[in-house]
Each structure stands twice: as structure tokens, then as C-alpha cells.
Amino acid sequence: MRVALFVTCLVDMFRPSVGFATVKLLEEAGCTVEVPEAQTCCGQPAWNSGDRATAAAIAKQVIETFEGYERVVVPSGSCAGTMVKDYPQMLDGDWRARAEALAAKTHEVTSFLVDVLGVEAVAAEVPRLATYHDSCSGLRTLGVKAQPRALLASAGVQLREMEEAEVCCGFGGTFCVKYPDISASMVGDKVRNAGDTGAEMLLAGDLGCLMNMAGKAHREGRGIEVRHVVEVLAGMTDTPAIGEGE
Structure with missing residues (x-):
């Protein structure tokens, strides 16, 4: 499965190890992982602050960047939730249809591993x-x-x-x-x-x-x-x- 990783702003700026860990888990589960360079923010801060025009513009950019992949995986329920729930509400017409298509294949990482790939166990041993x-x-x-x-x-x-x-x-x-x-x-x-x-x-x-x-x-x-x-x-x-x- 060809999977795109949506890194998120906070992971990129403050905790890149989360991104690398996500890639490791996905590859161990048999996925081919790509990280599109054109990605930026999911638009949630603008959306939550009432700046709907900016949020919609960001959503369109994200849709264009990620819609060519089989699945989109996000190490954040917050950003994934914005893409799944909010994008279709931001847009109209053909853009709404494209947002709904992206939403249908976007997943938080642990949900993707368990619910989509059927992973029951990871290789790590952390007895803590x-x-x-x-x-x-x-x-x-x-x-x-x-x-x-x-x-x-x-x-x-x-x-x-x-x-x-x-x-x-x-x-x-x-x-x-x-x-x-x-x-x-x-x-x-x-x-x-x-x-x-x-x-x-x-x-x-x-x-x-x-x-x-x-x-x-x-x-x-x-x-x-x-x-x-x-x-x-x-x-x-x-x-x-x-x-x-x-």
C-alpha cells in the first residue's frame, strides 16, 4: 500500500522523532511511505479562529497534494480530524467531493494500523x-x-x-x-x-x-x-x- 504521511506542523517543528517513528511503524507493517514536500499546515488554527477563507485555501492545497495516494496517515487525531470532518464543511461543489474523497482515506496512525491493516502486535518491547x-x-x-x-x-x-x-x-x-x-x-x-x-x-x-x-x-x-x-x-x-x- 502506497501511503502518504501528513507530518503536521508541531511534529515538523518540535518533535521530528514522531514522524520517523510513524514511518518505521508503517514500513514494518508493509507500507511504502512517501512524505510529500508540498505539505504545510492542515488549516485547523485558521478554521478554529473563524478565518474560513484561509482555512479553505489551505484545505485545497492539502487535497491537491495528497489525493493521489491510496491512504493518508497522520500522527495526530487533531489534524486528522480536521481533514476528515472539517474539510467537507469548508468547501462546495467539486472541491467538496474531493474533500470527501480525501476524508475517506485519511487516518490517525494507530487507527490505521489496527482498523485498516489489521496489525495486532508491534515488534518493539517496552516493558514499562x-x-x-x-x-x-x-x-x-x-x-x-x-x-x-x-x-x-x-x-x-x-x-x-x-x-x-x-x-x-x-x-x-x-x-x-x-x-x-x-x-x-x-x-x-x-x-x-x-x-x-x-x-x-x-x-x-x-x-x-x-x-x-x-x-x-x-x-x-x-x-x-x-x-x-x-x-x-x-x-x-x-x-x-x-x-x-x-
């Missing part, structure tokens, strides 16, 4: 104790919940569920900028719940959530590693955790 945060878009827009947990179990990860695992971490893209006090309170609750599990690692599938939680955990000195789930599934845990120095 972790807890998992369900990001809002991945969970509510795309139904991502059981898939990462099943793959983590196959890697030997012992998962200890935190209280309110499905509650937002407070990042929410531009939400954390518009409502910083509410956001800070929400992420405080999240990292406290994660720390209360006694887990060594806090995992999730969206880098925005992870950066938000890692920053709060570091400021509070909680000593929990914050990592993207694909890094663990690919066995790429030698690099510093998110928010740690080189």
Missing part, C-alpha cells in the same frame, strides 16, 4: 508502566481509544488508567491562548491525575496535548516522561522525553 491521555479530536471525532491501548499491550507496556483520561488537557489549539487561566487549571488536573497513577510515562497521540502536559509536569517537578505513543510503539524511547533537554 504508563498511563494514557485520550485527546479530544482523536477520541470524539475519529473514535481512537482501544487501538493505541491494544498496540501498547503488544509491546509489553503495562497501562494504568488515570482518572478522567477522556477529559481535555486544556490545550485545545487556540483555546489555551484565548482562555489561559481555564487552560492552566485543566492541565493541572490532568498531570495530577497522571502522576497519581504512579506511571513512569504519560502517553498520548497528539503533540499539542503532549507539549502542554509536559510543560506543566516539568514546571511541577513531577518526574514523569511524556512521549508520543508512536515513539513507544516503534521502540524509539532512547531520545529525551518531550520537554527534557538533549
Whole structure:
């Protein structure tokens, strides 16, 4: 299967290891992976801020870049959710039909591995104790919940569920900028719940959530590693955790 990787802005700028881990997992599952150079942002910040014209222009550029591939895989429920749910709402006529076609073959990475390819186990062995945060878009827009947990179990990860695992971490893209006090309170609750599990690692599938939680955990000195789930599934845990120095 010829698969295109939509890298996402945050992965490109802050955590390229997530992109490399995604490629590793896809290739191990038998895919040919390509990374189109013309890709940019998915347009979610503009869309969420009410700049519909800019969001639609970005959506058209993404559609043109990715519509020639069998599948599009994204290491982010947030960006994938924008492409799957929001693109068809942004556009009309022929562009809407093209957006719907792209949406039908766009997947969050753990969902793609489990639901499309039927992957039941990964090659990595990571016998560590972790807890998992369900990001809002991945969970509510795309139904991502059981898939990462099943793959983590196959890697030997012992998962200890935190209280309110499905509650937002407070990042929410531009939400954390518009409502910083509410956001800070929400992420405080999240990292406290994660720390209360006694887990060594806090995992999730969206880098925005992870950066938000890692920053709060570091400021509070909680000593929990914050990592993207694909890094663990690919066995790429030698690099510093998110928010740690080189």
C-alpha cells in the first residue's frame, strides 16, 4: 500500500522523532511511505479562529497534494480530524467531493494500523508502566481509544488508567491562548491525575496535548516522561522525553 504521511506542523517543528517513528511503524507493517514536500499546515488554527477563507485555501492545497495516494496517515487525531470532518464543511461543489474523497482515506496512525491493516502486535518491547491521555479530536471525532491501548499491550507496556483520561488537557489549539487561566487549571488536573497513577510515562497521540502536559509536569517537578505513543510503539524511547533537554 502506497501511503502518504501528513507530518503536521508541531511534529515538523518540535518533535521530528514522531514522524520517523510513524514511518518505521508503517514500513514494518508493509507500507511504502512517501512524505510529500508540498505539505504545510492542515488549516485547523485558521478554521478554529473563524478565518474560513484561509482555512479553505489551505484545505485545497492539502487535497491537491495528497489525493493521489491510496491512504493518508497522520500522527495526530487533531489534524486528522480536521481533514476528515472539517474539510467537507469548508468547501462546495467539486472541491467538496474531493474533500470527501480525501476524508475517506485519511487516518490517525494507530487507527490505521489496527482498523485498516489489521496489525495486532508491534515488534518493539517496552516493558514499562504508563498511563494514557485520550485527546479530544482523536477520541470524539475519529473514535481512537482501544487501538493505541491494544498496540501498547503488544509491546509489553503495562497501562494504568488515570482518572478522567477522556477529559481535555486544556490545550485545545487556540483555546489555551484565548482562555489561559481555564487552560492552566485543566492541565493541572490532568498531570495530577497522571502522576497519581504512579506511571513512569504519560502517553498520548497528539503533540499539542503532549507539549502542554509536559510543560506543566516539568514546571511541577513531577518526574514523569511524556512521549508520543508512536515513539513507544516503534521502540524509539532512547531520545529525551518531550520537554527534557538533549
